[in-house]
Structure formats: structure tokens, C-alpha cells
Amino acid sequence: MSKLMSKAKIGLIQMCSTEVLQHNLDYIEQQVKTLSEQGCKVVVTPENCLMFADKESYQALAEPIGTGPVQQALSSIAAKYGTWLIIGSFPTKASAEKLYSTCLVYDDLGLLVTSYNKIHLFDVDVDDEHGSYRESDTFAHGSEVRVVDTPAGKLGLSICYDVRFANLYREMRIAGAEVIIVAAAFTAVTGEAHWETLLRARAIENQVWVIGVGQCGYHSHSRQTWGHSMIIDPWGSKLTQSAMTPGNLQADIDLSEVERVRHLMPVSGHFHSL
Template structure:
């Protein structure tokens, strides 16, 4: 058994405030024995295009990434930062999931594949993520002492072919950091998370933003950890906090042995 944790936040545009909130939750999870922790999408910066432009850093460099690395090292945890604004060489921005090992090394990163360009019946109404970020192109898996992580971010959850491809390439654990709107969260969040776990026969870690944020955007919360049978092992409501559960990767093998869906699949995913 290994303890995994997810953090739920109400992030704003000020990285220092967000870091203080995050540090407290990470320390709490470490005290409970968590070895791997996932944070929500937009953990350190959650605001407007101007906010992301202001605080974006080059991959692997910058004061904010240094603080994240230090937190992973000081607490001795694998830290998966749901998303962070990265400045690319061509001047564009990406929103990337960052994976730090327990020594504070940046092991891998994943640029969000699917941009949230939709209209929602809430106070924000129109979401156009592609106005701020460029979409990524690649699947990313990360080998850890606990199993292989498959990386994704928020809106990716609506594209099951991504998760089928992660499973085909060896994922044991799938992370889905998010800032789901309250409207879509009420309707689809739990259903989609459990479906992705059932389809892939993977553990799913889902860390979410919650509450009302600066600018009036409202997010759903309900961070959770789902086992490979689709059962919820731990869940939060709509408040800032964290949850930690014991994860037994032997359950993946048992379920996959009894129901070998990957071997039975007639259609294979052709993603990169």
C-alpha cells in the first residue's frame, strides 16, 4: 500500500497567496504519510491572460518553479503540479503539468492537449483558453517508484481516446487536475472520472479548484481518488482541503487479469 493525496484549492491571481495555501495542505498530507500528491489546474496562478503572462516562466527556471521543487524536496514527496504557465521560446504560453520527484528534480512535464474553448451558462459565459495558451501535441507518461503516471489536464477528460492511449502505453495511475466550472461539474465531473477509471482500469487522481474566484468564475471542487473498478476511495466536497487514501496497485493487476479489456480491444488508438 502507498498513500496518495490530492489537494483542493481556491486559487487566485497572486502566486504567493496560492503557495501559502498549497504548502499548508502539502504538509498536512505528508503528516498523513502521502508519498505522491496532485494539485489542481492553475494551482499557483488562476486569473486572466494578463496574469498568466505576468507570472509565466521558462520550463525548469524561475522563482515559482524553484519553490515547488523545494517543497517536493523538503517534504520528500512526488509532487504533481496540476498546471503552471510556461513561456515558450517562440513567445507563446503553454499550460503544463509539472512532475517533481522526492529529491525536487523536475522529472517530466505535459502540455495540455485540449483547449477549453466553450460557452457555459454561468457568470463567466465564454471560455477561450486558446486565446492564452497553445495546445500541446504529445502524450506523456512518467515512471515513478509507485507505478507509471499518465498525465492529463481538465478538459482532456472529455476525450477518452487520450486515456485509452495512456493505458496502451502502460499507465497504472492517471492524474486529472482540473478547474471544472460548477455548471459542468454538477452535470459531468463524477461520471467522467469514474468512466475514465473503469475504461482504463487505472487509479484516477483528480484534484480540483473550488468556490468563487477573482473575476467571478466559480469552480465545482469535489476532488476525488477513484479505484480501477470505478469506486470512489476518497472525496472532498466544495471546500479547500485535501484527501489521502491507501492505493494498492495490485488491484489493477487483479482487475485486468479477470477482465482483460486491453487484449480484447478491436480498435487501437493511433495517438502520438
């Protein structure tokens, strides 16, 4: 179990992000202020929280990791309200042509302590108004698992489509994860069908807390996301859940539950390679 503390309050910001950076940034700061005043030690935002747009817009917004005015603004928010801030995804520069979809983790002093580049890119056809999604046209694949010590325990980082790939979460568990973040912009169609099931499966398989925080509502006439952010305990039970409107939710993360569930059902000791 994490040596930092056994209990911590974690806050989630569900968003309907737009193409306007300052609008999204202002909303994040407003919600961080509210959640920090309510005692949250860690605050998590969804995928595409700073901008929900297109390839050209992401390329214009992108910064080298660890530098740039947007990342400085995020650092300042974390430091101002004295809370860890996890940015679900932000476009960072991978090369002249490609970007990474990067999760950023700031501590309560505003320091960027780690980042995670999305490994699994959403190249899928969906039966909705948008139809075809091709993240690889804009982004490069990440390659490294990330687990970081925070006041809410050892957090494994993941982004949206990653949640369908169970082996990634097993690697996080092996690396010591007690809590897993899934920052998402699930489509309304795939979200209704699979979002809760996948989150609960990852919690049950790995006996970890799972924090699923999503985009919600219409971002354009053809882009609708599912919302329904939720916090799931290591037994797979939902503690709290939002619906399909922007807002926040919070819950106390008790890391002793991880230890208790793993002791009662020691599945990691029963694993056998085939």
C-alpha cells in the same frame, strides 16, 4: 505492474486559488507538509494552482520550463518534505505570444522529472455567469502523452478538459499507466453535470486508478469551480471524495487492484479496430 512498489499513499490538495501567487504557494506548502507527515509519497494539486487569473497575469507569471523562481520554490517544497509533488498546471513559455498550460512533476529530491503540456484547450460557451471560455487565446496546444514512474505507480498526466477525450487515456493505458491524474478547474455547471461521470468512465475503460483533483468555490464574481476532488479505483468505485471547500484528502493506492481487475476482465485483449 510498476516495479517501484505495490502500495503507496497519495494526497490531493483541493484549492480555491486566487490571483496572489504567494498566497497560493503558501497554501500548497502548508498542505504538502500536512500530507507528507501523514505518509503521502505523492501529492497532487489542481489546475491553475499557483494563480487563478487572466491572460495578462499568466503571461507575467510564466517561466521557461525548468527554470525560474516559482519553479525553484516548488522544487524546494518537494525536497523539504521529501515527497513527489505534481503541480496540476503552471504557465510555461511556448513562444513570444503563447504559453503552455503545463503539469510539472517533481520527485522527492526536488528534481523536475517530467512535464506535460495540456493538449485539449477549453474553448467553450457555458451557461454560467462567466459565459465564454477561450483558453486558446492564451495557450498553445500540447502534443505529447506523458506517463511517469513514481512511488504511486506509473502515472498518466492530464489536465481538466482533456478528460472528455477518451482516446488520450487509451494512449496512456497503452503506454503503461496504472494511475491517471486529472488536474482540473471544472466550472460549477459542467462539474455538477459531468465531472464524476467522466472520471469514473476513464477508470472503468482503462482499468486504472483515477485521481481527480480540482479547484473549488468562487475565484471572482463570475468564476466558480466545482471541487469534489475524488479518488476512483480501477473498478470505477469512489474511495474518497471532498465537497466544495479547500482542503486535502488521501487514499492508499494499491496497484495490485489494477492487475486484479485487468485479469478478471481482460478488455484490452478484446479491443478491435473498426
